[in-house]
Amino acid sequence: MFTSLSTRRAVRAILFDTFGTLVDWRSGIVAAIDEFTVSAGLHLDPERIADKWRARYQPSMEPIRTGERDYVTLDVLHDENLRAVLNDSGVHPERFDAELLERLSRAWRRLRPWPDVAGGVDQLRRSYPVGPLSNANTALLIDLSRFAKLSWDVVLGSDVFRSYKPDPKVYRRAATFLGLDPGEVMLVAAHNDDLTGARRAGLATGFVLRANEYGAGQVSDLTATGDWDVIARSVPDLAQWLVR
Known part of the structure; x- marks a missing residue:
């Protein structure tokens, strides 16, 4: 021992x-975003979106650590953070098929x-x-x-x-x-x-x-x-x- x-x-x-x-995570998420942009007919920079998505990771957990927000799973936070990043990039998530968006959100399960x-x-x-x-x-x-x-x-x-x-x-x-x-x-x-x-x-x-x-x-x-x-x-x- x-x-x-x-x-x-x-x-x-x-x-x-x-x-x-x-x-x-980065290579996997970049590939998933690239797949999403092709399927959705978008013109986005997958690396930029991946980095912005990851940048929200720690800040989104802080209100839960401090007790300002009740616990929610990382799946929920990933989905919220993805939608925020897409909105900030001028892409409105509600435009897309829910299944397509969920596949991207769950890309963190396929790394x-x-x-x-x-x-x-x-x-x-x-x-x-x-x-x-x-x-x-x-x-x-x-x-x-x-x-x-x-x-x-x-x-x-x-x-x-x-x-x-x-x-x-x-x-x-x-x-x-x-x-x-x-x-x-x-x-x-x-x-x-x-x-x-x-x-x-x-x-x-x-x-x-x-x-x-x-x-x-x-x-x-x-x-x-x-x-x-x-x-x-x-x-x-x-x-x-x-x-x-």
């Missing part, structure tokens, strides 16, 4: 952030994993229970995991906690569901802010670099900005540290 220097506990389970860390993910997760599963700890809701995660051919011991979506990371209760309750102390659970993520939230909640932390999550122009999360327990280039690299 790997012992975390930050928590001074042996790690007994590994949970993963999903979008960006495990799956290449491919980074090439290193499946093999690395399988390596870790030989020694640890593993699963996603994501802001996605459980139904979304199940569909996404089946599409990406990822096998888990547990799936923890935001609807289990009725809040969104980095709310501390999300990380701590995840440990409780596993019957573990927070310090015995490691969160693995490509995002320093997620790992900051996990550490504040008492979890061990692992950083995996995803330098192209936002495309060639990415400017954030190009390095680990904290003294995380493990800093890795890939999931198999992470497994080299954790599986002894």
Whole structure:
């Protein structure tokens, strides 16, 4: 077992952030928007729309974290954010067939994993229970995991906690569901802010670099900005540290 220097506990389970860390959301969403624009006869820049859609991700969750809004699933937020982005681009969503718009909104369930993910997760599963700890809701995660051919011991979506990371209760309750102390659970993520939230909640932390999550122009999360327990280039690299 790997012992975390930050928590001074042996790690007994590994949970993963999903979008960006495990799956290449941007390529998948750009392709889905391109398909939508062709089907709808539109002239939109798929990369621009994808980036604007993703930019609404964290701000749309903040009122739920603060209690200003009752919990709704990420499926709902994705749909609301998509409609807002289309409206801002001069495209009125009500013009389109509801099924066509829903297929685009649910594109977050059809994303491919980074090439290193499946093999690395399988390596870790030989020694640890593993699963996603994501802001996605459980139904979304199940569909996404089946599409990406990822096998888990547990799936923890935001609807289990009725809040969104980095709310501390999300990380701590995840440990409780596993019957573990927070310090015995490691969160693995490509995002320093997620790992900051996990550490504040008492979890061990692992950083995996995803330098192209936002495309060639990415400017954030190009390095680990904290003294995380493990800093890795890939999931198999992470497994080299954790599986002894």
